[in-house]
Amino acid sequence: MNETLRIIDNRKSLRGYDSKEITLEHKKLILHSTFRAPTAGNMMMYSIIEVADQKMKDKLVKTCDNQPFIAKAPLVLLFLADMQRWYDLFEYSGVQELCKERNLAYDTPKESDLMLASCDALIAAQNAVIAAESLGIGSCYIGDIMENIEIHREMFDLPKWVFPIALLCFGYPLREDREDRERTPRFSEHFVYFKNKYKRVKIEEFEAEFADRFKDRKDLFNDAQNIGQAMFLRKTGSDFAAEMRRSVKVAIDDWIE
Numbered sequence: 316m317n318e319t320l321r322i323i324d325n326r327k328s329l330r331g332y333d334s335k336e337i338t339l340e341h342k343k344l345i346l347h348s349t350f351r352a353p354t355a356g357n358m359m360m361y362s363i364i365e366v367a368d369q370k371m372k373d374k375l376v377k378t379c380d381n382q383p384f385i386a387k388a389p390l391v392l393l394f395l396a397d398m399q400r401w402y403d404l405f406e407y408s409g410v411q412e413l414c415k416e417r418n419l420a421y422d423t424p425k426e427s428d429l430m431l432a433s434c435d436a437l438i439a440a441q442n443a444v445i446a447a448e449s450l451g452i453g454s455c456y457i458g459d460i461m462e463n464i465e466i467h468r469e470m471f472d473l474p475k476w477v478f479p480i481a482l483l484c485f486g487y488p489l490r491e492d493r494e495d496r497e498r499t500p501r502f503s504e505h506f507v508y509f510k511n512k513y514k515r516v517k518i519e520e521f522e523a524e525f526a527d528r529f530k531d532r533k534d535l536f537n538d539a540q541n542i543g544q545a546m547f548l549r550k551t552g553s554d555f556a557a558e559m560r561r562s563v564k565v566a567i568d569d570w571i572e
């Protein structure tokens with residue numbers, strides 16, 4: 316393995332941070348790597364807000380499903396899928412008038428633009444994660460930033476065509492976090508990597524996969540009878556997932572209006 320592959324292989328989400336500030340040099344290097352990420356049509360359909368205000372971090376703890384470590388992260392970056400910047404330029408540039416003159420269709424951003432802008436934002440975010448990791452800085456995504464859209468819009472002055480797709484917390488590890496915590500397991504390759512055609516997973520394959528992975532994890536089950544039920548109760552069927560569903564629907568409906 317080379318150094319880059321080792322960094323990718325060893326990375327684990329970090330949720331406990333040293334209170335030490337991220338040095339300016341490290342921050343600049345992370346941002347530089349972020350901006351060098353591939354971007355559709357080189358349009359950079361994303362923006363980043365650094366959440367520097369401690370009161371705002373404290374509020375995010377609550378609005379992002381009560382995750383206290385957000386407040387302790389020395390660097391918090393909000394990644395936004397952003398079509399507002401381009402549509403502002405189109406307006407300043409008389410694009411609508413041009414379309415009228417030339418009989419071309421003009422449309423405001425739609426679902427595809429949100430998808431593309433979200434791809435841009437997340438690809439840039441992952442560059443930040445890997446760059447940080449290479450500098451000895453750990454990170455953790457907070458997907459719950461997609462919840463409570465009304466509150467987050469107000470907090471960050473987000474206009475119509477800007478959607479908060481991911482929050483990233485960064486920090487140097489606390490001493491205890493440096494100890495070798497096991498990496499989280501992944502699905503076996505044949506679950507996620509196919510040749511030529513998609514392949515659905517059979518119940519026996521799930522059972523074989525999970526027999527080992529969850530054999531000492533009865534704690535995950537609670538009152539569920541199997542891992543499918545347990546995962547549904549903990550994730551997809553949870554209160555936070557319901558809030559995310561509501562919030563994202565509001566955001567998409569407003570975006571495509």
Ligand SMILES: Cc1cc2nc3c(=O)[nH]c(=O)nc-3n(C[C@H](O)[C@H](O)[C@H](O)COP(=O)(O)O)c2cc1C
Binds near residue numbers: 326327455481498499
């Ligand atoms: C889109 C996305 C959203 C996530 N949201 C959260 C979150 O809200 N809180 C959290 O503690 N971890 C969050 N994570 C981290 C995952 O839980 C973590 O990546 C996963 O358990 C695998 O562990 P690892 O990153 O240590 O390999 C998120 C990760 C991704 C990619």
